Amino acid sequence: xxxxxxxxxxxxxxxxxxxxxxxxxxxxxxxxxxxxxxxxxxxxxxxxxxxxxxxxxxxxxxxxxxxxxxxxxxxxxxxxxxxxxxxxxxxxxxxxxxxxxxxxxxxxxxxxxxxxxxxxxxxxxxxxxxxxxxxxxxxxxxxxxxxxxxxxxxxxxxxxxxxxxxxxxxxxxxxxxxxxxxxxxxxxxxxxxxxxxxxxxxxxxxxxxxxxxxxxxxxxxxxxxxxxxxxxxxxxxxxxxxxxxxxxxxxxxxxxxxxxxxxxxxxxxxxxxxxxxxxxxxxxxxxxxxxxxxxxxxxxxxxxxxxxxxxxxxxxxxxxxxxxxxxxxxxxxxxxxxxxxxxxxxxxxxxxxxxxxxxxxxxxxxxxxxxxxxxxxxxxxxxxxxxxxxxxxxxxxxxxxxxxxxxxxxxxxxxxxxxxxxxxxxxxxxxxxx
Numbered sequence: 001x002x003x004x005x006x007x008x009x010x011x012x013x014x015x016x017x018x019x020x021x022x023x024x025x026x027x028x029x030x031x032x033x034x035x036x037x038x039x040x041x042x043x044x045x046x047x048x049x050x051x052x053x054x055x056x057x058x059x060x061x062x063x064x065x066x067x068x069x070x071x072x073x074x075x076x077x078x079x080x081x082x083x084x085x086x087x088x089x090x091x092x093x094x095x096x097x098x099x100x101x102x103x104x105x106x107x108x109x110x111x112x113x114x115x116x117x118x119x120x121x122x123x124x125x126x127x128x129x130x131x132x133x134x135x136x137x138x139x140x141x142x143x144x145x146x147x148x149x150x151x152x153x154x155x156x157x158x159x160x161x162x163x164x165x166x167x168x169x170x171x172x173x174x175x176x177x178x179x180x181x182x183x184x185x186x187x188x189x190x191x192x193x194x195x196x197x198x199x200x201x202x203x204x205x206x207x208x209x210x211x212x213x214x215x216x217x218x219x220x221x222x223x224x225x226x227x228x229x230x231x232x233x234x235x236x237x238x239x240x241x242x243x244x245x246x247x248x249x250x251x252x253x254x255x256x257x258x259x260x261x262x263x264x265x266x267x268x269x270x271x272x273x274x275x276x277x278x279x280x281x282x283x284x285x286x287x288x289x290x291x292x293x294x295x296x297x298x299x300x301x302x303x304x305x306x307x308x309x310x311x312x313x314x315x316x317x318x319x320x321x322x323x324x325x326x327x328x329x330x331x332x333x334x335x336x337x338x339x340x341x342x343x344x345x346x347x348x349x350x351x352x353x354x355x356x357x358x359x360x361x362x363x364x365x366x367x368x369x370x371x372x373x374x375x376x377x378x379x380x381x382x383x384x385x386x387x388x389x390x391x392x393x394x395x396x397x398x399x400x401x402x403x404x405x406x407x408x409x410x411x412x413x414x415x416x417x418x419x420x421x422x423x424x425x426x427x428x429x430x431x432x433x434x
Contacts, residue, residue, distance in 0.1 A: 046417045063236045070316035088229040095400040116172035117193035127184045136181040145259035155253040166254040179206035200226040220334040231320040234397030240264040244398045246414040271387040274373035277308030308370030324371035
């Protein structure tokens, strides 16, 4: 079998004496795509692509990644410009609506999100059904999935108004639910959202305020969290986003789709990567043990791997990592915690990775998970909350992708094919004759 481009933006595939003409599609940026939608009908065979790493399952206007060049764009805007000059809610508007808001549009959007931050009071009782030592992500999956039982007026996916109401509700309520999961895990009372605070400040006060004293907003920490949210807001067709789209393709309500995305994000190879990076730092323990682990990382026969270095998509430097690196050092300087042993290990690992020829040659640069884990740890979040914060940020990306999928006339229910390698047809044998 061979595929070659032909004039007129088409490709010819030769197989079993058949040569179907396959249309070639071109996007705004990135490689062309060979449309194999009619391949089975014309050749009686499928394509085989484990992980779908060479397959586009949709067309999208939301996010663009060039891993070789280290580029990440939200609706055409570079991630470093947004994280430096924008704020998270403005980025949410951009992802949802396709354009940056003007002053009046942003004010209205901000007020809408603020008015939706509270959750139904009866939902507070749900938390008592979980063990105190339950992982916050387990709580998030259950609580977010249960939202559809409380907000029946925004589950009709065929109604554009209901889709938008559901979108606003999830962006607004996700930090409230995440903060409640955190408070429950540490045995503290829930803190209600405040309408006088911005999105990130509100989340921090819901996590760290206590009823017995006023909470002081730290602008450095607020800015850092806002940047973390922007950097993690969307990332093209990753595993959790694809999960949301796949669940949504069946017509499932938006709350169920986001719960499915949260479940997928929980995996250590996806949203749990920053938690895994901190676990690795704790395993190393002290700066004097770093050479031992560097040696192990370079040994291909040793199963040990440095977590938080390199990226499956970015073959060059992760553009989010540069922003996160600056933010990380700003937070550490502000809090004065650079003498903590774990952070000393992290900083020394960073120095080695940026100077060691082995890391440079293999492009194993510290990635966004490495820096975000250190930053969140310094801010006071336990490692179990890292993926929860990722989910808070990624909710807007999931919603934007889900909304785009629902409105796409080409979209059909997801139904991947398979290459069957099991037994051929065989006859049943009675129990006594086996």
